[in-house]
Structure formats: C-alpha cells, structure tokens
Amino acid sequence: MSKSLVIIPTYNEKENIERMIRKVFSLTHPFHILIIDDGSPDGTAAIVKGMIQEFPANLFIEERIGKLGLGTAYIKGFKWAIERKYETVFEMDCDFSHNPDDLIRLHHSCLNNADVAIGSRYVKGGKIENWPKGRVLMSYFASVYVRMVLWLPIYDTTAGFKCYKIKVLERINFDEIKFIGYAFQIEMKYTAYKLGFKLIEVPITFIDRAEGESKMDKGIFKEAFWGVLKMAFKKIN
Secondary structure (H helix, E strand, C coil): CCCEEEEEEECCCCCCHHHHHHHHHCCCCCCEEEEEECCCCCCHHHHHHHHHCCCCCCEEEEECCCCCCHHHHHHHHHHHHHHCCCCEEEECCCCCCCCCCHHHHHHHHHHCCCCEEEEECCCCCCEEECCCHHHHHHHHHHHHHHHHHHCCCCCCCCCCCEEEEHHHHHHCCHHHCCCCCHHHHHHHHHHHHHCCCCEEEEECEEECCCCCCCCCCHHHHHHHHHHHHHHHCCCCC
C-alpha cells in the first residue's frame, strides 16, 4: 500500500479529471488518489468510477450531494486518510493550476524538515502565470494582510497545494475548523503553526486553469477577510 494520499476535490472537472489522474499515477512515487466529488452534474464522478476499474488499488472516490465547500471536502479526505494510516497527505486542485510534478518536491520536503510543505507562489523561485495583474496583486496583498493580522510567518498564506505529515492532521481538531472557502487554507496553516509544527514553503509555478470554470467568487474573499480577524482571537489547543 502507498503511504501517500493525494486528495482532489472536484466539481465539474470532466475536462481535467482523467488527465490529472493519469499524470499523478505516472510519477515516480506511488501515490494514491482520493477524489471528493460534490455531485458534479457534468459526469466527473462517472469518469472517476470508470477509471477505478483500471486502478482499483490506487484510486478512490467519495461522493457528496451538492456543493458543500472546499474545507469540508478536505476534512472528509483527512479523516479518510487518518483511518487508513497514510503517512503523508496532499491537497491539490484538479485544474492543473498545481503542477503534479511538484508533488514529488512537496513529498521530499515533508520527508526532510517540514511537517507541512506548502507550494508557494511568493517565495524566491515561485511565480504565477496567466493571471491578470489585478488578481495577482489582490492575492499577494491578501497574504500580506494575513501575515500582519496573524503574525503567520508564511508568504503564501492562501496556498492550496500542500503536503501534511499525518501527525499534523491527527493533532488538529477538525470540529474547530470553521471556514469552508479559501479562509480554510489560512486556518489550517495557522492552526498547524500555533500547534508548534514546522511549515516550509516550496517554490512553485501556479498556472491559471486552461479547462473548466473557476470556483472563485466574491464570497470567498469576504469569508477570508473577516475570517482572519476571527482567527486572531481564536484559542488553539
């Protein structure tokens, strides 16, 4: 059995899902993949279930009814991974904005000094391609805002491409994780940091999706803005 699980939440990703699965399985490290699908009406789940016949020992799917949020999808996946005793657990988007080749580098970081390895756009060597300048600035200054409010020593605080050692996830009380959008990504990093785990940023190139539709909306940014203020007063044990 593989000791590494890649969790990929999906909603209407039929253009990307098969290509992503085959790419991850082509890597030199033997990853397993867990798809958390929120009732995609475009048939994403059907594609995955068809591929499970080809990869019965490596590919898994959990289906949910309706769009329940990024955070709850990952928490479902984290609990699934803990129950099955994986050693490293990855968060990853399905749209190829996260380069699957970088899974190897994140895994290497967690095998060495990191408890949480973060694929970072804003450390030396990291960059963003195909985003409008306004969106890049909004994302960058959102991370500056988070660092100022929470004193979190991470440059890419909203990053969603990560590797966790399982001991980090075992320590976090998921009932205390309150946010479901991009504030979830901040809250997980902040919680891990406050619990004393070592977070290391690994430079990546983030490429805007070529296929499918973005899940970003104003509500996501509103949740993140107010969520950070709430986190500043949160007691973490």
